[in-house]
Amino acid sequence: MTTVTLDDATTLPTLRELEDAASLVHAVLPPTPQYAWPLLAARCGTEVWVKHENHTPVGAFKVRGGIVYMDALRRARPDVVGVVTATRGNHGQSVGLAAARAGLRAAIVAPHGNSVEKNAAMRALGVELLERGHDFQAASEAADALADERGWHRVPSFHPLLVRGVGTYALELFRATPPLDAVYVPIGMGSGACGVIAARDALGLRTSVIGVTSTAAPAFARSLAAGAVVSHESTTRIADGVACRTADPTALAVVARGAERVVEVTDDEVEAAMRALFADTHNVAEGAGAAALAALLQERDRMRGRRVAVILTGGNVDTDVFARVLAA
CATH class of the missing domain: 3.40.50.1100 (Rossmann fold)
Structure with missing residues (x-):
């Protein structure tokens, strides 16, 4: 990570x-x-x-933050190939859009029972969407583990x-x-x-x-x-x-x-x-x-x-x- x-x-x-x-x-x-x-x-x-x-x-x-964050990440770490984050939907869409523009893969973790239409919107942006845990905090912990497992960059929810x-x-x-x-x-x-x-x-x-x-x-x-x-x-x-x-x-x-x-x-x-x-x-x-x-x-x-x-x-x-x- x-x-x-x-x-x-x-x-x-x-x-x-x-x-x-x-x-x-x-x-x-x-x-x-x-x-x-x-x-x-x-x-x-x-x-x-x-x-x-x-x-x-x-x-x-949220899209505004994703654009700025991904620009800084691309310049600071050109070796990064993928990003991981946790979301209830809007942050995930932001990361998905910005990652695609930066040429990066994105895995987004949302809790089970998340908004059906927000999930569909994230998938439409080309992200890999995984459902883990019963709430945002549990999804966030799953995103930490996924980033470590893949060696991808973990995008936080606050930065x-x-x-x-x-x-x-x-x-x-x-x-x-x-x-x-x-x-x-x-x-x-x-x-x-x-x-x-x-x-x-x-x-x-x-x-x-x-x-x-x-x-x-x-x-x-x-x-x-x-x-x-x-x-x-x-x-x-x-x-x-x-x-x-x-x-x-x-x-x-x-x-x-x-x-x-x-x-x-x-x-x-x-x-x-x-x-x-x-x-x-x-x-x-x-x-x-x-x-x-x-x-x-x-x-x-x-x-x-x-x-x-x-x-x-x-x-x-x-x-x-x-x-x-x-x-x-």
Whole structure:
């Protein structure tokens, strides 16, 4: 198993590094839009901008990190022939797309019972998909073993290069909107939230960053409260993109330092937000993708009259699941 490292994992990327990453990302995909939707504003009682990361070639923000990570890997380790990672779907699609562009083989490990349509999307990118374990953590441990067995490079779920890549969506957002009072961003392993914090700090803004986790996947929130990594099983039925059992300590340190607070949302609130996004914007959001709006709706009285952004991190929800949510 090979590694790509940086000297200090808690050091956030500079503006120049984010702009260099944006050049790499924009060679593959254009900047995604951010729109202020009037119906959402009426629903939330505040000006609401939605950053549409559901509009990338893989339907989620993760692709940005994969592009930047794989570029660095190719330059640092030209001898690498294959990569291995673990995923619930969006990270795997990111690695699959980026690996194919770099001429590398990719083996992706997902837990049993993973999204059927996310699995199909990964296979369509040419990856070797293996199902191992009952949750993401078990799949991650299986990916470690597979990388050792094959001698392939193990792509982590959180890494400063991934933060540098996904931080480009926040750079786009902050430069395209009027000054924002707050940004709500979902937290799984933490690259998205850390990317928003990095872009805000690099631009010298005072925008509050508010992380969002699930009450049914509380490992990150509990770890933040405890000041140390606390593992906890996930039981979320809808927000698989934030369903980590063990938080990353580097992400914890960055969020503890750079976020104003973390809001926990229920599965019912997430599903209500999925319906709201479809009704008010006609955009499809997966569970984790709707979590930011769910948090804003929970805090609508607190945020009334302010200018707020929510990150719609992805739209990769299975058809039957989305149909059930809409019918509720």
